[in-house]
Amino acid sequence: MHFSVAIVAGLLLAGCTSTLARPPFAPQPESALEEVSSSLPPGRVEAVPDRPTRSAVWLDGEWVWRRTRWSWLPGRWVEAPPGARFSPWVFVRGTDGRLWHAAGVWRDAKGSPIVAPPPLAAAQVSSGAVVNASGDTESTGPTLPASGPARNP
Numbered sequence: 001m002h003f004s005v006a007i008v009a010g011l012l013l014a015g016c017t018s019t020l021a022r023p024p025f026a027p028q029p030e031s032a033l034e035e036v037s038s039s040l041p042p043g044r045v046e047a048v049p050d051r052p053t054r055s056a057v058w059l060d061g062e063w064v065w066r067r068t069r070w071s072w073l074p075g076r077w078v079e080a081p082p083g084a085r086f087s088p089w090v091f092v093r094g095t096d097g098r099l100w101h102a103a104g105v106w107r108d109a110k111g112s113p114i115v116a117p118p119p120l121a122a123a124q125v126s127s128g129a130v131v132n133a134s135g136d137t138e139s140t141g142p143t144l145p146a147s148g149p150a151r152n153p
Helices: 002-016
Strands: 035-036 058-059 062-066 069-071 076-079 086-087 090-093 099-102 106-107
Touching: none
Parallel strands: none
Antiparallel strands: 035 099, 058 076, 062 069, 086 106, 090 099
16 A cells, blocks of 8 residues: 555655756845835746756746836746846745745856846736735736846945
8 A cells, every 4th residue: 555655756746846847046146135015926937948058057937026016027048147046036935924025036156146037038928907815806017028027236
């Protein structure tokens, strides 16, 4: 019995494992967090395009805080900058109830933010309304170009 459960669990895990090439990761420092005034909407569904080059890595789409509301930055294939690591976006609720967010960013070997590489190919994102678990439509900003919002490293 235990043996068959282990096989089924292994098959399920194998079926859910991503085959997308990912960049090397670095944690977000606490100093990268900025306070935001609303929780994240549900994630967007994306169609991932074919990998454009053997060395391309995939960055998942993410919500970006812009002008007091959330906008979607589509997932994209990029060439990782040499020696750089990617700090994925994070969203945190503090013990005091305050909300904090840090956008995904590339970092050099010392952990300093660097300019993001241009996208080689971007995900196709549904243009429909964003509906939360309660069935209410979320007021979100537009889907951003895959090159992302202008950010100073």
